[in-house]
Amino acid sequence: MRWSELPAGTFLYKADPQRGAEWARLFARHAPQLDFRIWPDVGDPAKVRYLAAWLPPDDLGAFPRLELIFSIGAGIDQFDLAALPPELPLVRMVEPGIAAGMAEYVxxxxxxxxxxxxxxxxxxxxxxxxxxxxxxxxxxxxxVLGLGVLAQAALAQLVRLGFDCAGWSRSARALDGVACHAGAAALPDFLARCDILVCLLPLTADTRNILNRALFDALPRGAALVHVGRGGHLVQQDLLDALNDGQLAQAVLDVCEPEPPPADHPFWEHPAIVLTPHIASMTQPETAVTVVLDNLLRHHRGQALEGLVERTRGY
Structure with a gap:
């Protein structure tokens, strides 16, 4: 088995314990030399070499031999990058189950x-x-706003169905069947041709609050929004105003800030909003464990890591 050369050590999982139990069974099958533990059962902190988490522990200094952190999801905006030791690699999840789930939802x-x-x-x-x-x-x-792995998977499905597809990203991309736009100067022309706008951007300082009234007004009147990025992208009152005055016809929201919205929040009852509980895509344990173990092998061999976060870009 290709993972047999991985050295012994503790792999700590800090996320949903139910899925963690599935990870534990898969680790026991594929890499039994690794001591897989589910938070808060950390064992000997000095033996923890790898961490997979949605939110990391507050005190990473308690794990002096920690070598890698894996985000349990495709995004990493839930991490405070400034609080992470700069020498500690952070790896986002790039397993195919996330992309397939997102393509289905979109x-x-x-x-x-x-x-x-x-x-x-x-x-x-x-x-x-x-x-x-x-x-x-x-x-x-x-x-589609954002042209990362998840957006590309969604666009591939939409192109196959015959939709007239376009995408926008900070830097230039080329995708089959997709009219690609890049940079701030190209954003107005991109928005003007969107009957349905899908947000799949990473959440950074530059993209926070990007879904605002000015952006909605740049869309054709009666357009729709599908928001599967992060809650922090959306100015909620601006969306409600745009729906109520007819600039937008409807919105499908899988993310909010906070999650869930308060019980009296207007999103719950608004007739033009479909609200789902952040389920557009989920990490699938079988493929996630394979991807993580392959990355551990790359790390062990001194090779480049797949999904390594560039701290300066925020993703």
């Missing part, structure tokens, strides 16, 4: 908007049998 949301699923649901409640005009996918312009 495709579901786009299709539901395009085929007017919310309108039919409302009509059903009123016992109304009324057919709406069906437009081909090619007549619907979908734009």
């Amino acid at each position: 495709t579901l949301a786009v299709l539901a908007i395009h085929r007017q699923w919310a309108t039919y649901a409302a009509q059903q409640r009123k016992h109304a049998w009324r057919a709406l005009r069906v437009r081909p996918a090619s007549a619907c312009r979908v734009g």
Whole structure:
């Protein structure tokens, strides 16, 4: 087995314990020389060499031999990068299950908007049998903010379904079947051609509050938003105002700030909002453990790590 050369040491898991138990079984099968532990059972802190976490422990200094930190998810904005030792590599999760799940969710949301699923649901409640005009996918312009791995997986599905797809990113990209825009100067033209806007940006100082009234006003009137980035991207009152005055027709939100929203938050009851509890994609233990063990092997061999976070860029 290719992971047999990994040296012994403790691998500490600090996230959902139910999925952690699945990780433990897979580690025992594939790399039994590693002592896999689930927080708060850390064993001997001096033996902890690797950590996988959604949120790291407050005192990383308690683990003097810690060599690597893995984010349990694709994003790393939940980490305070300034508080992490600069010499300690942080690796985001790049396992294929996350990308597949995100592609499913985005495709579901786009299709539901395009085929007017919310309108039919409302009509059903009123016992109304009324057919709406069906437009081909090619007549619907979908734009994705952010062109990372998850966005590329979602766009590939949408292109196959025939949607008119575009993407925007900070730096130039080229994707088959996608009109790619890059840089701040290209953002207005990109937004102007989005009937459905999907946010899949990383959350950084530059992208916080990017989903605001100015951005919504740059979209065609009656556009829709699918937000699967992070809660901090969205100015919530600006979204409510844009929905209430008709600039936006509807929104699908999988992320909020805070999560969940307070019980009296207007998102819960708004007729134009579909709210889901941050489930667009989830790390799948089988593929995640394979990716993590492969990265441990790269680390052991002194090779480049897949998904290594660039601290200066924030992702």
